[in-house]
Amino acid sequence: MKKITIGDAARKSGVKVPTIRYYESIGLLVPPDRSEGNQRCYEPSDLRRLSFIRHARELGFDIDAIRTLLTLQDDPHQSCASADGIAKARLIEVEQRIRSLTALKGELELMVEGCGHGRVEQCRVIEVLADHSQCAHVHH
Amino acid sequence: MKKITIGDAARKSGVKVPTIRYYESIGLLVPPDRSEGNQRCYEPSDLRRLSFIRHARELGFDIDAIRTLLTLQDDPHQSCASADGIAKARLIEVEQRIRSLTALKGELELMVEGCGHGRVEQCRVIEVLADHSQCAHVHH
DNA sequence: CTAGCACCTCTAGTCACTAGAGTGATGTAG
DNA sequence: CTACATCACTCTAGTGACTAGAGGTGCTAG
Numbered sequence: 001m002k003k004i005t006i007g008d009a010a011r012k013s014g015v016k017v018p019t020i021r022y023y024e025s026i027g028l029l030v031p032p033d034r035s036e037g038n039q040r041c042y043e044p045s046d047l048r049r050l051s052f053i054r055h056a057r058e059l060g061f062d063i064d065a066i067r068t069l070l071t072l073q074d075d076p077h078q079s080c081a082s083a084d085g086i087a088k089a090r091l092i093e094v095e096q097r098i099r100s101l102t103a104l105k106g107e108l109e110l111m112v113e114g115c116g117h118g119r120v121e122q123c124r125v126i127e128v129l130a131d132h133s134q135c136a137h138v139h140h
Numbered sequence: 141m142k143k144i145t146i147g148d149a150a151r152k153s154g155v156k157v158p159t160i161r162y163y164e165s166i167g168l169l170v171p172p173d174r175s176e177g178n179q180r181c182y183e184p185s186d187l188r189r190l191s192f193i194r195h196a197r198e199l200g201f202d203i204d205a206i207r208t209l210l211t212l213q214d215d216p217h218q219s220c221a222s223a224d225g226i227a228k229a230r231l232i233e234v235e236q237r238i239r240s241l242t243a244l245k246g247e248l249e250l251m252v253e254g255c256g257h258g259r260v261e262q263c264r265v266i267e268v269l270a271d272h273s274q275c276a277h278v279h280h
Numbered sequence: 281c282t283a284g285c286a287c288c289t290c291t292a293g294t295c296a297c298t299a300g301a302g303t304g305a306t307g308t309a310g
Numbered sequence: 311c312t313a314c315a316t317c318a319c320t321c322t323a324g325t326g327a328c329t330a331g332a333g334g335t336g337c338t339a340g
Contacts, residue, residue, distance in 0.1 A: 007317065017318085022297065037305045039318055048270070055269050059244060063296070069269060072260045080263035084255040087265045091248040098241045101234050104199060108231040115224040120212045123220035125227045129195050129209060130188070147286060157287090162328060177336045179287055203327070 003035060004042040013050035020050065028053055028067065061090055143175060144182040153190035160190065168193055168207065201230055 010017045023029045029049060032040045052073065056066045065086045072083050107128075114124030150157045163169045169189060173181045192213065196206045205226045212223050247268075254264030 005318075016298085018298065019296085021320090026296095035305090037318080039305075052269050057296090059247060059269075069266065072263070073266050073270060076259065076261035078260050079258060080255065080260045080266065081258075083260065083263050083265040084252070087248060087252050087255065091245065091252055094241050094245050094248060098238060098245065101238050101241070105231065105234050105238065107199060108227060108234060112224070112227050112231055115220065115227060118219060118221075119216065120218050120220045120223065121216035123212070123223050125223040126209065126213050126220065129192050129199075130213065145287075156329085158329065159327085161289095166327095175287095175336090177287080179336070197327090 003039075004044070004047065006040045006042070009040075009042045009047055009050060012047050013054055015050050015054050023050075023053060026063065028063070028070065059090065060094065061086065065090070143179075144184070144187065146180045146182070149180075149182045149187055149190060152187050153194055155190050155194050163190075163193060166203065168203070168210065199230065200234065201226065205230070 004012075006017050006020055009015075009020060013020075015023070020029070024031055029046065032042050032046055035041055049070070052070065053066055056069060061069065068086060069083055072078055072080065111125050111128050114127075120126055144152075146157050146160055149155075149160060153160075155163070160169070164171055169186065171180075172183070172186055175181055189210070192210065193206055196209060201209065208226060209223055212218055212220065251265050251268050254267075260266055
């Protein structure tokens with residue numbers, strides 16, 4: 001029986017060793033069997049679960065959402081309405097974040113294009129930050 | 141002499157009371173004079189500094205960058221090269237973040253459009269997360 | 281005076297990790 | 311077998327920018 005150590009699991013799943021321990025500590029992973037030397041022995045199914053978690057994290061789902069998604073995966077007869085809801089909520093968040101970052105980008109561009117004159121007293125960056133009439137929230 | 145309390149400062153600057161205390165604790169704000177009852181008494185210049193900080197935070201500058209920007213503002217004869225650098229670095233970050241969020245958006249949209257069929261066993265969200273060949277990093 | 285709200289300090293928590301100290305286990309070369 | 315390098319273990323605390331709450335004091339309007 002070839003045991004899969006935590007280092008193996010990390011390399012195969014792309015999730016770091018301490019992060020794997022962290023996920024175990026918060027219950028996303030079931031604690032695996034241990035060797036005589038007290039080392040973790042993972043199964044291939046554990047690795048699949050790790051990759052699922054990693055993929056979900058990359059998409060920006062938070063730990064609680066992932067917990068829910070994993071529960072759904074463990075029971076394929078459940079309604080997938082909540083998976084649907086979780087993904088849609090995340091999509092809306094991402095769209096919103098893109099919008100606000102795009103607005104930020106505009107402000108930063110305006111700020112930067114007037115900069116580089118040499119002295120703070122004529123510095124567009126400092127000027128804009130100090131000028132409350134240009135506060136982002138006023139624009140909204 | 142009309143004293144400006146921390147609550148006044150919070151309302152005028154848009155920065156929360158505990159956050160103002162936090163900024164004082166990390167040195168972004170000079171501790172103001174106190175009343176006989178030990179309450180903070182702010183000056184209008186303190187409020188201007190708070191608004192500067194708030195505006196910079198809204199633009200996503202981190203605390204250390206803001207510290208630098210404030211130092212520059214306090215000495216208008218300094219070269220503004222570092223303000224320029226800070227703003228440009230932030231602009232690049234924002235552009236990058238927009239790009240990665242846009243890619244995420246695409247993946248989420250693909251995921252969501254195949255969902256809503258009722259059961260987890262046919263759930264596109266779960267399917268995609270469980271399918272490592274669709275891991276975002278593989279696409280890159 | 282009293283009640284209610286604002287103020288104070290201090291401690292710890294949030295979220296998702298990350299780092300490091302101190303120790304033990306394992307594998308391999310000599 | 312021994313030494314050494316690397317990997318594993320647990321535990322504690324830190325990261326960044328806040329945020330929350332406990333327990334107490336100050337202030338003001340009625």
